[in-house]
Amino acid sequence: AQRVTQPEKLLSVFKGAPVELKCNYSYSGSPELFWYVQYSRQRLQLLLRHISRESIKGFTADLNKGETSFHLKKPFAQEEDSAMYYCALRPGTYKYIFGTGTRLKVLA
Amino acid sequence: DTGVSQDPRHKITKRGQNVTFRCDPISEHNRLYWYRQTLGQGPEFLTYFQNEAQLEKSRLLSDRFSAERPKGSFSTLEIQRTEQGDSAMYLCASSSRGPEEAFFGQGTRLTVV
Numbered sequence: 001a002q003r004v005t006q007p008e009k010l011l012s013v014f015k016g017a018p019v020e021l022k023c024n025y026s027y028s029g030s031p032e033l034f035w036y037v038q039y040s041r042q043r044l045q046l047l048l049r050h051i052s053r054e055s056i057k058g059f060t061a062d063l064n065k066g067e068t069s070f071h072l073k074k075p076f077a078q079e080e081d082s083a084m085y086y087c088a089l090r091p092g093t094y095k096y097i098f099g100t101g102t103r104l105k106v107l108a
Numbered sequence: 109d110t111g112v113s114q115d116p117r118h119k120i121t122k123r124g125q126n127v128t129f130r131c132d133p134i135s136e137h138n139r140l141y142w143y144r145q146t147l148g149q150g151p152e153f154l155t156y157f158q159n160e161a162q163l164e165k166s167r168l169l170s171d172r173f174s175a176e177r178p179k180g181s182f183s184t185l186e187i188q189r190t191e192q193g194d195s196a197m198y199l200c201a202s203s204s205r206g207p208e209e210a211f212f213g214q215g216t217r218l219t220v221v
Contacts, residue, residue, distance in 0.1 A: 004150075012189065034208060043111070044212040074120070086150050094139065094207045097163065098150030 002027050002091045013077050014107050021072040021102050023061075023087030032090040036098070037059055041084045046052040047072075047085070057081070077106045088091035110134065111214035114200050120219045121190055129184045129216045133202030140183050141210060142175055143199040144168065151199055157183060190220045 004027040013019055016081055035047040048056045050063040050070060061072045070087060084103050088096040113132040121127050133140050143151035152213050154173070156164045159180035169175075172190075177183040187194055197217050203210040 009148075033209075043214050046208060046210075049208055088150070090207065092164075094155040094156050095141070095166075096151070096207060098152070100148065100150050 002089060002097050004087050004089050004097050004099035006085075006087055006102050008102045010103045010105065012105045012107060015079055016076050019072075019074045019077045019081070019104065021085050021087075021104065023070045023072065023099060025068050025070065025087075025089050027068075027089055027091055029091065031063070031065075031070075033061075033063055034088045034090065034096070035059070035070075035072050036086040036088055037083050038086070044086070058060070058106075077104075079106045079108060082106045112202050112211050114213040114216050117214065118136055118217045118219075120221060121142075123192060123220055124189055126186065126188045127190055127218065128184055129198055129200075129218075131183045131185070131200030131202075132214060133182070133200070134204075134211060137202035137204045137211075138180060138202045139205075139207070139210070140177055141201045141203075141207065142183070142185055143201065145197040145199060146195075154185075154198075187218075191201070192219075192220050194218060195220045204215055 005024045033050045036046045037047040059074045087099040087103045115130045141159040142154040145151045155175050157177040172188045175185045197215040198214045201210040201212045
């Protein structure tokens with residue numbers, strides 16, 4: 001079965017603290033994984049993709065095939081990081097399977 | 109705003125009525141996607157168009173749902189005989205290449221009462 005699991009509905013951290021948003025996937029093929037973010041009253045937008053191995057807004061995510069995980073990390077959280085984060089798997093050429101999302105709250 | 113535009117932003121309808129939503133993609137984008145998002149869930153894929161051709165439909169799209177993209181420009185999503193379970197946010201996205209380049213609209217929130 002193709003599935004994305006985000007175990008935490010809400011994650012609260014203090015400003016300056018490290019952040020890790022968990023994502024596990026189930027897929028028999030070679031996965032393509034992404035993180036999307038939705039800030040308050042804004043559209044869903046791509047944050048980063050595993051294939052480009054980039055750091056966006058200080059966030060990174062490493063694909064761990066052994067643990068079937070793609071956790072999103074940032075060493076020092078900022079208040080503007082508060083948002084809804086969705087992990088997504090692309091099993092085909094043009095659709096995503098999204099997780100249920102994690103709301104990140106960064107406290108001052 | 110030159111991004112993906114969806115209309116209306118909100119729709120309240122009585123059970124059994126038909127509703128139609130419109131999506132205007134970014135002008136040079138030939139690929140268009142519809143997703144549905146219910147409360148507490150992530151977006152779920154509904155259907156995909158490349159130009160005017162509907163290339164994939166999810167099993168979530170029952171016979172009451174139909175989507176069109178005449179002339180490969182704007183798209184419409186129609187729901188016939190709405191049910192309370194159809195209450196959701198309907199998202200449209202467009203891209204010029206693969207879906208990782210997709211830009212999402214702000215969605216149409218449907219409430220069936």
